[in-house]
Amino acid sequence: MSAVAQSATGGEARRVTEHDLDTLSRQLGRPVRDVVEISARCVCGNPLVAATAPRLSTGTPFPTTFYLTHPVITSAVSRLEAAGRMNEMNDRLAADPELAAAHRAAHEAYLAARAEIGRTSGVGEVPEIDGISAGGMPERVKCLHVLVGHSLAAGSGVNPLGDEALGGIAEWWTVERCHCDGAWDTSGQAPEKDLSRHGPQGRPDLVGRPAPRRSTTRRVAAIDCGTNSIRLLIADRDAKGRLEDIERRMRVVRLGQDVDKTGKFAPEALERTFAAAEEYAALIAGHPEPTADGGTTHLTPADIRFVATSATRDARNRELFLEGIRERLGVEVEVISGDEEAALSFAGAASVLPPRGSELTLVVDLGGGSTEFVVGDDDGVQAARSVDIGCVRLTERHLRSDPPTAEEIAAAEVDVNAAIDLVLETVPLGRASAVVGVAGSITTITAFALGLEQYDSSLIHGSRHSLDAFRDACDRLLAMSHNERAALGFMHPGRVDVIGAGALVWRTILSRLEELSGGSLTEAVTSEHDILDGIALSID
Template sequence: MSRVAAIDCGTNSIRLLVADYDGSRLHELTRRMEIVRLGAGVDRTGELAPQALARTFAALRDYAAEIERLGATRVRMVATSATRDARNRDELVTGVRAILGVDPEVISGDEEAALSFGGAIGDLVGGSGQVGGSGRAGAPSQPGASDRSGPSGQPGTFSHLGDPDARGATGFEPRPAGSAGTSGQVGKIGLSGTGGSSSVATPILLADIGGGSTELVLGDAHGVRAARSVNVGCVRLAERHLRDDPPTAAQAAAIVADVHAALDLAAQTVPLTEAATLVGVAGTVTTVAALAAGLPGYDADRIHLSVTSAEQVAAVTERLLAMTHDERAALPVMHPGRVDVIASGALVLRTLVERTGAASVVASERDILDGIALALAVSPAAASGPATASAAVPPSPSAPSVPTAAGPAAG
């Protein structure tokens, strides 16, 4: 069994996964996330700011100590949208090399899309997943169905999202664990067969809504059919358009226009309306799912593979747009580093749901970080020995070849 460490360095956050690989699946030892906002100002200046680099390097020093403590023998760090866009990315590379002893890989949008799909697909199609963890029983019997109930006990009503008197001061009413339906779980994707293996209808359209870009991947258990990365992310759009608190209708409309333009570009490569299931990964989607479910606190196990209806996505987005910064910060599921960008991210998600015509979105806690770890784990060990970075991608179905659009991918 090999022990690997994967680091995902995005526009808003940096994350670490250390896991053992037994030849078929990952067994998670630790998973960490820090909001460092590496991409602060990159959309405007084209450069990584010194303060942002300092925050990132501080987090990496903590990660280096954790990696050493856990004894990971191979390390891979991937940098995505903000670093792709920055003229001074060499400053990040130099700092990472000094701290970790490996060079970060500044990957293309297509590579990012493939790794995101590779990390998520194991828990969605054809088995119980490639990342070890607790079983998630209690899902409804049909793929894509939801067992969520509102106060009336009728599935899908969630009147607390539409009734100001029921929502309380923040606009969302937390519900204790076990209150969302008869199973004690928030709405989950259906179970196929026996043994607790989860399954969704295919093909899947996977959306990775990040800080600087959004990756869209159409695929199934056999691999990726098409993918595209576009320059609409929660940090980029918030910096570009949000000036008031709460945002004005005109500012929200400007974000929606940018997202539609990006989706027009993506649709040249990725058929947006052909998927049977829309799956969302990363913090925007999981936070919207947690808010729609009325969770009393952020609970990754309850969010993973939960189902949020299109109507709930729209309702959560409208409530977030109407809230002040302090009201969003008071939400029990809200990470402090996401308060100022969750409204823009929710607009990306809502617009995508509308464009695809999806009735719901499945939230996954498995994403590019898991894809990076899997790719490293299955790649041949480098001749130089421990703590080497690898550019390999996992075999099908984790990250198959990706059809790309003409010209470089945007992201």
């Protein structure tokens, strides 16, 4: 019997046993929670796809019903995503009305299946996620893992792009044979906590709760997870698209620790990131949106956008991260391309300058694993490029001494200049008449240039400095020892060991821009508004 055939045999095959829960916990490397059925099984009987109730025991609405658990499948689908299959599918959806209609039908089938699982699990209707499915349906493809999970659960012919992705991973996994041997650790006790076995009936007060009416503004939550830090913005957005901050938080979690060397997320990096995600989930729950009738309503997954960038694009085991975030926040992680990252950064950063008409502005977003160069005007982005230079990546690759040696600095500068040369192939850096720098490395350098004793975003945001002043600050930071940098009152502890590389990147970029402009570019502006604001503005 094939895995898909087993998924369609009904109650007995779908029933969750204690052995299933142990197996799922071993497959995922963590205790599982709120599993209400096994929606597809391997030919040997082990779980392939688990189903979660539409409201978790914590009360969180949870739109992602079917998710892959088998490590071989999740790894294979990740390879397909890394090869650019989602972008190709989205292009076809835009050009092929028949495929788009089939994708929308898959969305409707997903909603119907979730409603049935809500009914049989005792949860009932969950109005907060009414009409919201997962994986980007019905308009886009955001997560192939969701589509493949749906295909395995529903059987062939229901989710065409999920079926197509299954065909695309046939080199690594097929339904006809077992791929379980050695796929997960079977030694010792399976991961287990009290929370790992509870069901959706744990919060009967939340079952069938009606959705309150919203006020005229919309409260949204944006999360930006990069190589070095994870940041949260909870804001109210008015009808004109203006944001009013409710919460703005940053935690240095170093998700990209050793990814450049190993190609995988380190377990301790995932643990730090998940701890921050749990903190952010509590903050989001603690800031419900006021409603027109004087009450409040909790934010739904449709009000939250979680974006992951460079490190997640590079990690082979990223499904562990995607599933961990899905469990803690009830949202799908969007692993965006460098081009989309650049566009979001430009949208957030451009607000620091007055309207400039057709004059070109360059936004530089200097991150932990990558740096984005975006040129645009008041009509939006004109050209963008993301390159793999960042403060974490270059520190791990070159700057190993304390302080770095001249040889290490020279080697890092070669990498930065080579990356700028790549950018110049598609982005007209020399035509920009203004430059805006964003993200933690540049705001920290700006705090140093301002001579601040403590970090003060109100002084940093919008501040202008000559290129010489910025380069002087960069030179001094790069020459400092770890202990000297740690003693600076404005320095976040998580940036102490990587700010030298950040300073080297910013110094090199500014020197190249001065050269490319023929000396006409003489200053740069720092913005505290960046990709996080762009994410909040982009939530549909």
